[in-house]
Amino acid sequence: MTPIPNLNIVPFVSVDNMMKLVMRIGIERFLTELEAYIEEDFRRWEMFDKTPRVASHSPNGVIELMPTSDGTLYGFKYVNGHPYNAHTGRQTVTAFGVLADTASGYPMLITEMTILTALRTAATSAMAAKYLAPKGARTMAIIGNGAQSEFQALAFKAVLGIDKLRLYDIDPKATHKCAHNLAAYGFDIVQAKTPEEAVTGAQIVTTVTADKKNATILTDNMVGEGIHINAVGGDCPGKTELHRDIVLRSEIFVEYPPQTWIEGEIQQLPQTHPIHELWKVIAGNETGRSNDRQITLFDSVGFAIEDFSALRYLRDRLQGSGLYEELDLLADPDEPRDLFGMLLRSVKPNTDAA
Amino acid sequence: MTPIPNLNIVPFVSVDNMMKLVMRIGIERFLTELEAYIEEDFRRWEMFDKTPRVASHSPNGVIELMPTSDGTLYGFKYVNGHPYNAHTGRQTVTAFGVLADTASGYPMLITEMTILTALRTAATSAMAAKYLAPKGARTMAIIGNGAQSEFQALAFKAVLGIDKLRLYDIDPKATHKCAHNLAAYGFDIVQAKTPEEAVTGAQIVTTVTADKKNATILTDNMVGEGIHINAVGGDCPGKTELHRDIVLRSEIFVEYPPQTWIEGEIQQLPQTHPIHELWKVIAGNETGRSNDRQITLFDSVGFAIEDFSALRYLRDRLQGSGLYEELDLLADPDEPRDLFGMLLRSVKPNTDAA
Numbered sequence: 062m063t064p065i066p067n068l069n070i071v072p073f074v075s076v077d078n079m080m081k082l083v084m085r086i087g088i089e090r091f092l093t094e095l096e097a098y099i100e101e102d103f104r105r106w107e108m109f110d111k112t113p114r115v116a117s118h119s120p121n122g123v124i125e126l127m128p129t130s131d132g133t134l135y136g137f138k139y140v141n142g143h144p145y146n147a148h149t150g151r152q153t154v155t156a157f158g159v160l161a162d163t164a165s166g167y168p169m170l171i172t173e174m175t176i177l178t179a180l181r182t183a184a185t186s187a188m189a190a191k192y193l194a195p196k197g198a199r200t201m202a203i204i205g206n207g208a209q210s211e212f213q214a215l216a217f218k219a220v221l222g223i224d225k226l227r228l229y230d231i232d233p234k235a236t237h238k239c240a241h242n243l244a245a246y247g248f249d250i251v252q253a254k255t256p257e258e259a260v261t262g263a264q265i266v267t268t269v270t271a272d273k274k275n276a277t278i279l280t281d282n283m284v285g286e287g288i289h290i291n292a293v294g295g296d297c298p299g300k301t302e303l304h305r306d307i308v309l310r311s312e313i314f315v316e317y318p319p320q321t322w323i324e325g326e327i328q329q330l331p332q333t334h335p336i337h338e339l340w341k342v343i344a345g346n347e348t349g350r351s352n353d354r355q356i357t358l359f360d361s362v363g364f365a366i367e368d369f370s371a372l373r374y375l376r377d378r379l380q381g382s383g384l385y386e387e388l389d390l391l392a393d394p395d396e397p398r399d400l401f402g403m404l405l406r407s408v409k410p411n412t413d414a415a
Numbered sequence: 416m417t418p419i420p421n422l423n424i425v426p427f428v429s430v431d432n433m434m435k436l437v438m439r440i441g442i443e444r445f446l447t448e449l450e451a452y453i454e455e456d457f458r459r460w461e462m463f464d465k466t467p468r469v470a471s472h473s474p475n476g477v478i479e480l481m482p483t484s485d486g487t488l489y490g491f492k493y494v495n496g497h498p499y500n501a502h503t504g505r506q507t508v509t510a511f512g513v514l515a516d517t518a519s520g521y522p523m524l525i526t527e528m529t530i531l532t533a534l535r536t537a538a539t540s541a542m543a544a545k546y547l548a549p550k551g552a553r554t555m556a557i558i559g560n561g562a563q564s565e566f567q568a569l570a571f572k573a574v575l576g577i578d579k580l581r582l583y584d585i586d587p588k589a590t591h592k593c594a595h596n597l598a599a600y601g602f603d604i605v606q607a608k609t610p611e612e613a614v615t616g617a618q619i620v621t622t623v624t625a626d627k628k629n630a631t632i633l634t635d636n637m638v639g640e641g642i643h644i645n646a647v648g649g650d651c652p653g654k655t656e657l658h659r660d661i662v663l664r665s666e667i668f669v670e671y672p673p674q675t676w677i678e679g680e681i682q683q684l685p686q687t688h689p690i691h692e693l694w695k696v697i698a699g700n701e702t703g704r705s706n707d708r709q710i711t712l713f714d715s716v717g718f719a720i721e722d723f724s725a726l727r728y729l730r731d732r733l734q735g736s737g738l739y740e741e742l743d744l745l746a747d748p749d750e751p752r753d754l755f756g757m758l759l760r761s762v763k764p765n766t767d768a769a
Contacts, residue, residue: 068505069430075743076423080761088758115469117484119517124489126480130471135478137493139513141520147751151422151519155745159493163473165505166495175746179754208748211755235752242755389429391509392529394562397501398589400533401565401596404442407434 069393074172074375078384083176086378089219092212094378096184096220099370103188106340108132109366113320121145123297129365135161136369138174142297144271152208153271154178160372170376171388174368179209181371182363183216185316186291189359190221190265192342192349193314194289198264199225204256204278205270205294206230206239213267213293214243225249229259230270257283268302269293281306286354293361297324303358305329311358314339314349316367325360336360423747428526428729432738437530440732443573446566448732450538450574453724457542460694462486463720467674475499477651483719489515490723492528496651498625506562507625508532514726524730525742528722533563535725536717537570539670540645543713544575544619546696546703547668548643552618553579558610558632559624559648560584560593567621567647568597579603583613584624611637622656623647635660640708647715651678657712659683665712668693668703670721679714690714 074082083091102109110132114125122143129136140156147153156174161167190198201223203210207230217223226248230236236252243250253259260266260283268278271294284290284307294302303326313336315321322332339359341347350357379385394403428436437445456463464486468479476497483490494510501507510528515521544552555577557564561584571577580602584590590606597604607613614620614637622632625648638644638661648656657680667690669675676686693713695701704711733739748757 073742076746077743077761080758083758084762110471112469115466115480115482117464117482117489117517119484119486119489121518122520124482124484124515124517124520126469126482126491128469128471128478128480130473130478132473135471135473137480139491139515139522141515143518143520146519149519150751151521152746152748152751152754155521157522157744161478161493161495163471163478164475164497165500165503166476166478166497167505167509168493168511173744173746176754176758207752208754238750238753238756242753242759388427389431390511390527392430392506392527394506396592397504397506398561399592399596400506400530400562402592404434404437404530405596407431408438 072385098374127365138368183212187216187220193357201265202227202263206235267291278302316364426739452728481719537566541570541574547711555619556581556613556617560589621645632656670718
């Protein structure tokens with residue numbers, strides 16, 4: 062944000078401006094470009110300061126802080142997870158984030174991240190599938206047709222060329238909503254009546270349900286050879302989507318193991334079970350999918366580096382867009398040691414020429 | 416913030432509005448009321464979710480997140496510490512904070528905290544001195560006359576009745592600035608030429624220097640019987656202000672031991688050395704000062720609960736003040752599962768009556 066001359070000012074991206082920016086760039090292009098930023102950061106994974114998210118649990122849900130840094134930039138996201146919020150008309154998950162300059166410690170950007178998180182989660186799934194899905198995959202089943210489902214569909218279209226969707230949700234209204242929202246995007250869409258029907262003929266199965274409890278969205282007999290499973294919905298202790306037998310049959314790829322062992326599908330397995338770190342595949346240190354019969358599983362829980370990439374992308378795309386407000390966030394006395402004097406002078410208007 | 420009807424809106428307190436609020440309430444009254452909020456939270460210390468700050472270090476400084484929760488409210492502060500920032504006209508320490516509702520996970524308030532941190536640090540020092548300083552103390556030495564010094568002076572005046580100040584700084588301009596800023600507050604002020612001169616006759620010695628390295632602001636021979644030392648400036652690994660011998664002669668009181676052992680004056684001591692937790696004194700479980708000859712030391716490093724109290728106080732004082740802006744921070748679709756639909760509709764203006 063070098064164009065901002067005042068040290069006290071931090072650019073702020075509201076929900077409204079975020080929507081304008083996404084629609085101006087185009088959702089599919091936004092997802093494609095964002096995927097490239099995430100991929101760039103996964104390739105230099107070892108440079109990042111990593112820590113499991115810092116969580117504060119309460120009876121209704123959790124509030125988390127997810128910080129990371131590449132040494133030059135620092136980012137963090139505030140995100141909540143409150144499964145019962147829909148009852149009061151609120152979002153289950155909302156988020157905002159901050160990008161800062163490590164050289165000065167000054168924040169450079171504050172932004173809504175509810176929409177940005179939906180986009181980065183989908184872009185990350187598509188990135189994993191680029192390396193793990195069977196070649197030439199064009200059909201994806203999406204089980205769970207809530208707030209994340211359309212973003213998943215469009216990321217897989219933009220990044221992998223998926224053009225056939227098979228949708229299923231326990232609530233047919235959610236499926237209808239998803240199909241309706243995606244009507245203009247050129248997909249061939251089947252609204253399935255059962256999860257079994259949804260997965261039939263799909264090369265990629267995305268599970269993105271919102272149930273808080275351990276659930277069995279996919280049972281063992283539903284998953285055939287050669288499938289890629291993109292498991293997005295299981296993302297906290299006690300919340301899983303896949304039957305343990307499927308997890309055991311899969312080659313498992315994760316973001317940050319210390320976090321995924323706690324939050325992911327693999328919380329069902331002993332920590333001695335072999336897993337792969339996705340960044341190693343992307344950096345070329347390990348193979349992703351190695352044959353056509355393998356079942357690959359991306360056990361996605363979301364990691365701070367993906368948010369960092371999203372903040373970095375947003376910063377670059379914001380330049381010259383005008384799509385931000387200026388927040389008077391940082392006290393900036395003329396003399397750094399004179400914070401108190403600034404306070405005193407705030408009530409005595411300066412009579413000098415401004 | 417119950418008066419805010421829109422779920423997507425979060426009140427934001429800018430630096431400008433914070434200054435207006437502080438000056439409208441009055442600095443001394445603000446400090447007195449804030450001290451009462453901090454004391455209330457120290458009394459119910461055991462209810463809080465506590466964690467050492469989450470730090471990201473870089474060559475120039477550190478960026479930290481300081482979260483805590485009492486189960487009903489959640490607060491966190493973003494704060495940086497960059498000792499060389501003054502060279503580029505920036506503050507060494509800047510901060511902002513967020514208060515949230517644990518029931519929904521929704522943020523309730525975003526605020527500048529550079530000024531608020533200066534106030535809460537001073538209020539916390541005064542609170543500790545209420546329990547630890549010798550009875551009837553009226554004279555305080557302040558060594559280090561930078562950005563925090565005036566706040567310390569006024570908090571001790573408001574809470575303890577300190578009316579004589581003895582100021583010292585290696586830079587006489589800083590001392591002059593501090594004396595000048597405090598001129599209208601009715602103190603009897605001595606601008607000392609040496610630290611020895613500053614401490615002469617003082618019942619309370621506040622050290623609040625900004626040097627990053629271990630420094631010996633006070634040597635052993637400078638500290639006589641019965642003194643209360645309020646050590647504020649040493650607050651990170653490798654940054655201390657007191658000679659080890661003074662620390663050894665003192666009865667030591669700290670905020671949160673796991674953090675103070677790393678950041679405070681006691682980093683010079685083995686962790687077997689006896690220390691007291693300040694909250695236990697305030698809750699009445701332990702004695703503070705037990706005789707007139709004791710040297711008491713408040714080894715202050717700043718803890719998340721103090722910021723939480725400050726956020727809580729700010730929220731209460733903000734009601735009806737009009738001193739905030741409204742940030743469109745949280746995506747709020749009409750149907751919580753239809754985040755994507757909200758995005759789509761953002762470019763198709765609704766033709767219905769608003």
